Amino acid sequence: MSIKTDVLVIGSGIAGLFAALKISEYADVVLVTKKNKAESNTNYAQGGIASVIDPKDSFEKHVADTLIAGAGLCDKEAVESMVKEGPERIKDLIEIGTKFTKIGDSFDLAREGGHSMSRILHSKDLTGQEIERALIHSVEEKNNIKIYEDAIAIDLLTEHNIFNEAKSIGENKNCWGAYILDTSNNVVVKITAKATVLATGGLGQVYLHTTNPLIATGDGFAMAYRAGVEIANMEFIQFHPTSFFTKNSNSDFDGRSFLISEAVRGFGGLLRTKGGNLFMMNYDPRKELAPRDIVARAIDSELKKRGDECVYLDLTHKKSQDIIHHFPNIYTTCLKHGIDITKDFIPVVPAAHYACGGIVVNLRGQTSLNGLYASGEVTMTGVHGANRLASNSLLEALVYAFRCAGTIKEHINGSDIKIPELSDWDDSGTLSHDEKVLITHSFNEVKQTMWDYVGIVRSDLRLERAAKRIHNIYNETEELYKKTRVFKEILELRNLITCSHTIIKSAKMRKESRGLHYTLDYPNLYSSGKIENTVLKNVKE
Numbered sequence: 001m002s003i004k005t006d007v008l009v010i011g012s013g014i015a016g017l018f019a020a021l022k023i024s025e026y027a028d029v030v031l032v033t034k035k036n037k038a039e040s041n042t043n044y045a046q047g048g049i050a051s052v053i054d055p056k057d058s059f060e061k062h063v064a065d066t067l068i069a070g071a072g073l074c075d076k077e078a079v080e081s082m083v084k085e086g087p088e089r090i091k092d093l094i095e096i097g098t099k100f101t102k103i104g105d106s107f108d109l110a111r112e113g114g115h116s117m118s119r120i121l122h123s124k125d126l127t128g129q130e131i132e133r134a135l136i137h138s139v140e141e142k143n144n145i146k147i148y149e150d151a152i153a154i155d156l157l158t159e160h161n162i163f164n165e166a167k168s169i170g171e172n173k174n175c176w177g178a179y180i181l182d183t184s185n186n187v188v189v190k191i192t193a194k195a196t197v198l199a200t201g202g203l204g205q206v207y208l209h210t211t212n213p214l215i216a217t218g219d220g221f222a223m224a225y226r227a228g229v230e231i232a233n234m235e236f237i238q239f240h241p242t243s244f245f246t247k248n249s250n251s252d253f254d255g256r257s258f259l260i261s262e263a264v265r266g267f268g269g270l271l272r273t274k275g276g277n278l279f280m281m282n283y284d285p286r287k288e289l290a291p292r293d294i295v296a297r298a299i300d301s302e303l304k305k306r307g308d309e310c311v312y313l314d315l316t317h318k319k320s321q322d323i324i325h326h327f328p329n330i331y332t333t334c335l336k337h338g339i340d341i342t343k344d345f346i347p348v349v350p351a352a353h354y355a356c357g358g359i360v361v362n363l364r365g366q367t368s369l370n371g372l373y374a375s376g377e378v379t380m381t382g383v384h385g386a387n388r389l390a391s392n393s394l395l396e397a398l399v400y401a402f403r404c405a406g407t408i409k410e411h412i413n414g415s416d417i418k419i420p421e422l423s424d425w426d427d428s429g430t431l432s433h434d435e436k437v438l439i440t441h442s443f444n445e446v447k448q449t450m451w452d453y454v455g456i457v458r459s460d461l462r463l464e465r466a467a468k469r470i471h472n473i474y475n476e477t478e479e480l481y482k483k484t485r486v487f488k489e490i491l492e493l494r495n496l497i498t499c500s501h502t503i504i505k506s507a508k509m510r511k512e513s514r515g516l517h518y519t520l521d522y523p524n525l526y527s528s529g530k531i532e533n534t535v536l537k538n539v540k541e
């Protein structure tokens, strides 16, 4: 089965939905999303979206804060242009009906770790859900956007897939859409398009503990890597310092850990050990408001020192009604699990949260493959450098989705794009798979390996071990993949393995500790040479 469209958008988080909305002003769009349309990292964002709104704030301050967090690796031009474009894009969100929390007529701007000013627009503590609601509502009103749910992109269509013409993947020049598995009937559909936008979000599920939902298996990173697209800085995984700790945090929250937002520390939350002692002053003069990597490492170090399972976040010195007013979702969720955050300390542990690296895009959202554009968490724009400043990711996704739409307009109007005849999906000789245990086991093995060896604190030895383990699982999985009819779990496992491989490879390349990448073999050391991105390109296969 095949479908033709002007533009294929893969993903229905903030990046995919906003790109689709803007593209629909001049072209037809097919938007595919792997589960239901609201299920995305966006939907779980709590804290908010950073932008210069307060007259006392300035672009210069927002830029400076972002550059400091990025630990010398941000692309200054990318940061400046995103920050300056921010207020316009926020206006776009408000125009489509996004309701940010206000005090009187003014926005209630919150402050988070690493920000020198209060500049976070939020909708109570359910900001992502509110943005997603408004975007879905607008997209559904457009007749020329067709949404396919339960549709998983398998791989990009490139020169490699030209009918009767097998070309080396290293010679790819164009992207003309993707193969999509419709999981409602297990049929693979070929969707051809003049332009394709990858907006597939993050890869948190690579790790045992993550705030990301089950959809975040890094599919976009892996598809791009397999197609020979440039990706970079995969070693910079942000671990959120404070996810809610329960004995079964993964199964309690459907495969993810529940986030206790950064805003809780911004609001005055204090970190304490099991014995009730404050400890952040021993790690950084900014204490609880230090950037996330510092707080996550401090917690990791306290846990390792004491052998404790968690530390505690304390809001009990704040007024109950203020806590409930600011954090209604966190309050009710914790209460359901036996913790009254107005009276009890909240048990917390770090969890994988955000991928700063990804598909390299320029200021216009273009990747190294002609016809392929990307925005959101799957990209490496240069904005985050070695560490993302809190609440900059929703803004980055919004700004680059808008730019992708503008660039694609020129691309499809400016030239006569001829799509060659591309092969249909060929699953002849493959069999249905009835040994799911092989997949589940490998899934868990990947997540545990990455958590133990490629987590908050790394070393050459740990990375070497992880590389060997992941290589074995890769070989076993590829063997299985070649003889099996495709299904969701095997696609996701393959993608987790590819992401793990790229994270380990980038981590091994970086012979220094910088931002989110901390290694015992080069502690406290910033490179004395030129500061480089770790760029990877898969040219064999």
Ligand SMILES: Cc1cc2nc3c(=O)[nH]c(=O)nc-3n(C[C@H](O)[C@H](O)[C@H](O)COP(=O)(O)OP(=O)(O)OC[C@H]3O[C@@H](n4cnc5c(N)ncnc54)[C@H](O)[C@@H]3O)c2cc1C
Binding pocket: 010, 011, 012, 013, 014, 015, 016, 032, 033, 034, 035, 037, 038, 039, 040, 041, 042, 043, 044, 045, 046, 047, 048, 049, 050, 127, 128, 151, 152, 153, 154, 199, 200, 201, 202, 211, 212, 213, 215, 219, 220, 259, 353, 354, 375, 376, 377, 378, 390, 391, 392, 393, 394, 395, 397
């Ligand atoms: C708990 C939590 C809290 C956060 N809080 C904040 C915050 O306060 N402020 C902030 O700036 N950032 C926050 N972030 C980060 C931010 O939410 C994400 O970086 C951002 O939402 C990413 O948007 P996106 O559109 O790129 O990806 P997503 O919102 O994750 O959307 C990705 C989409 O792609 C789809 N998809 C994935 N793979 C495939 C495939 N193979 N085929 C088809 N579809 C596919 C998914 O189903 C999903 O619809 C938070 C993240 C989490 C997890």
